[in-house]
Amino acid sequence: MNAKVETRLLKPTPEALALAAELLRAGELVAFPTETVYGLGANALDPAAVLKIFAAKNRPADNPLIVHIAEREQLNGLCEVTPTAENLMDAFWPGPLTLLLPKTAAVPDAVTAGLVSVGVRMPSHPVARELLRACALPIAAPSANTSTRPSPTAARHVLEDMDGRIPLILDGGDCEVGVESTVLDLTGEEPEVLRPGAVTPEMIAAVAGVCAVADSVMRPLREGETAPSPGMKHRHYAPKGRMTVYRGRPERVAERIRRDYDRAENACILAYREHIPQYGDRRVWELGRDEAGAAHSIFALLRRADEQGISRILAEGVRDEGVGLALMNRMARAAAFDIVEAED
Numbered sequence: 001m002n003a004k005v006e007t008r009l010l011k012p013t014p015e016a017l018a019l020a021a022e023l024l025r026a027g028e029l030v031a032f033p034t035e036t037v038y039g040l041g042a043n044a045l046d047p048a049a050v051l052k053i054f055a056a057k058n059r060p061a062d063n064p065l066i067v068h069i070a071e072r073e074q075l076n077g078l079c080e081v082t083p084t085a086e087n088l089m090d091a092f093w094p095g096p097l098t099l100l101l102p103k104t105a106a107v108p109d110a111v112t113a114g115l116v117s118v119g120v121r122m123p124s125h126p127v128a129r130e131l132l133r134a135c136a137l138p139i140a141a142p143s144a145n146t147s148t149r150p151s152p153t154a155a156r157h158v159l160e161d162m163d164g165r166i167p168l169i170l171d172g173g174d175c176e177v178g179v180e181s182t183v184l185d186l187t188g189e190e191p192e193v194l195r196p197g198a199v200t201p202e203m204i205a206a207v208a209g210v211c212a213v214a215d216s217v218m219r220p221l222r223e224g225e226t227a228p229s230p231g232m233k234h235r236h237y238a239p240k241g242r243m244t245v246y247r248g249r250p251e252r253v254a255e256r257i258r259r260d261y262d263r264a265e266n267a268c269i270l271a272y273r274e275h276i277p278q279y280g281d282r283r284v285w286e287l288g289r290d291e292a293g294a295a296h297s298i299f300a301l302l303r304r305a306d307e308q309g310i311s312r313i314l315a316e317g318v319r320d321e322g323v324g325l326a327l328m329n330r331m332a333r334a335a336a337f338d339i340v341e342a343e344d
């Protein structure tokens with residue numbers, strides 16, 4: 001890294017948004033809230049600005065970035081918009097759905113890591129929208145965490161990872177969804193989910209007729225296998241402590257977790273609200289009331305575990321349905337696929 005910069009953390013006032021837009025136009029990086037997680041943005045049309053993202057995050061150069069826009073017209077000249085893409089944009093934009101479409105030469109290779117497709121998304125968060133409108137540029141933005149750390153869902157998470165590396169973080173409060181957007185590949189025969197998110201395969205199929213899910217979504221990559229989405233081959237969402245996810249009937253899950261907790265040192269349990277009483281006076285943190293609540297809080301809980309020096313994380317799993325698929329995809333990776341089926 002170059003000499004340290006002073007990182008400002010500002011509420012999204014009109015002045016702060018104007019400053020952010022000016023920094024982006026000048027080829028600098030700005031972190032901003034979206035409805036999913038915080039993004040680390042740069043002018044997508046400026047290769048030198050885009051390369052700063054990879055340096056600040058310590059991100060492998062072969063992992064492509066998503067391009068964020070405020071208006072659909074901004075896609076003109078950047079990618080080929082297919083009829084299916086149009087229908088999906090009508091249904092889910094602005095919102096947590098990224099579409100992979102054939103790119104044009106106008107998109108720098110630094111953005112797409114040399115791939116022939118580009119990921120595009122129109123976020124719904126009002127601060128993201130205002131910023132994108134103010135700078136009037138397509139903005140390349142990965143999640144604003146250091147590579148391998150959990151994605152940031154609050155401005156302070158971004159500050160933890162990016163202090164001294166970027167000039168500005170816009171603080172828009174906690175991100176509502178909490179897991180990153182659905183990444184949908186539209187370059188093949190049928191739409192295929194490469195990364196699950198809040199826009200589920202069922203929701204996509206209702207609009208596009210069909211929707212496949214890459215089978216690597218819920219398992220580790222095999223030796224020598226190429227990842228359909230480069231992001232999936234890199235180590236992800238890794239807490240410092242060892243994590244295990246438990247699935248099955250709630251009573252059996254609680255039994256296994258209690259047993260493993262009592263054998264471990266410095267452990268914490270991640271449990272749904274209604275199951276918390278089953279853990280007595282053990283250290284238990286609430287995932288939420290349901291899958292959506294757990295998606296909202298999972299990354300913040302993993303960061304809390306790191307802060308508190310937790311060495312063992314025992315987490316209740318969920319069904320792979322609805323946003324549960326996205327949640328289990330992240331939890332399975334955080335646990336390096338250490339998943340226990342609590343048998344009857």
Ligand code: TXA
Pocket residue numbers: 034036037038039040063064065066096098100112115117118119121123141142143144179180181182183194195228229230231232
């Ligand atoms: O919700 C989100 O998508 C957030 C916010 C900031 O918008 N962004 C985000 O970006 O999660 P990032 O870079 O952390 O994750 C992007 C994922 C990576 O797994 C990457 O490999 C994949 O999308 N991706 C992007 N462009 C791709 C492409 N052309 N082909 C295949 N995969 C692509």
Ligand code: MG
Pocket residue numbers: 142143151
């Ligand atoms: Mg990321």
